[in-house]
Amino acid sequence: QVQFAESGGGLVQAGGSLGLSCAASSGIFSISAMGWYRQAPGKQRELVARITSGGGTNYADSVQGRFTISRDNAKKMVYLQMNSLKPEDTAVYYCNFAPVRFSQWGQGTQVTVSS
Numbered sequence: 001q002v003q004f005a006e007s008g009g010g011l012v013q014a015g016g017s018l019g020l021s022c023a024a025s026s027g028i029f030s031i032s033a034m035g036w037y038r039q040a041p042g043k044q045r046e047l048v049a050r051i052t053s054g055g056g057t058n059y060a061d062s063v064q065g066r067f068t069i070s071r072d073n074a075k076k077m078v079y080l081q082m083n084s085l086k087p088e089d090t091a092v093y094y095c096n097f098a099p100v101r102f103s104q105w106g107q108g109t110q111v112t113v114s115s
Helices: none
Strands: 004-007 010-013 018-024 034-039 046-051 057-059 067-072 077-082 091-097 109-114
Touching: 004 091, 018 034, 018 091, 018 109, 034 067, 034 077, 046 067, 046 077, 057 067, 077 091
Parallel strands: 010 109
Antiparallel strands: 004 018, 018 077, 034 046, 034 091, 046 057, 067 077, 091 109
């Protein structure tokens, strides 16, 4: 059974920073690529950052240079450091395997960026 628990969201002004955390209860976490996804109201969920089991990373163009994804395999944690936040970043953020997602998503964590 796989579970994801996101935390760290909140309200921040444009230009500010926020760090998100994801605890994964997966037996194969250490050998799985992980990603952070986000979904804004009325829009599709999109992958914004991905990190392979070996630490390689990929980012969506919209967050490149502003977001940093990292992981701690010993703790089964995935992190997303978000800097220079923009109102367009407002969304619910989720973690999951990437790009092949597990069907059961966590509750996500709300990130709201005010202008």
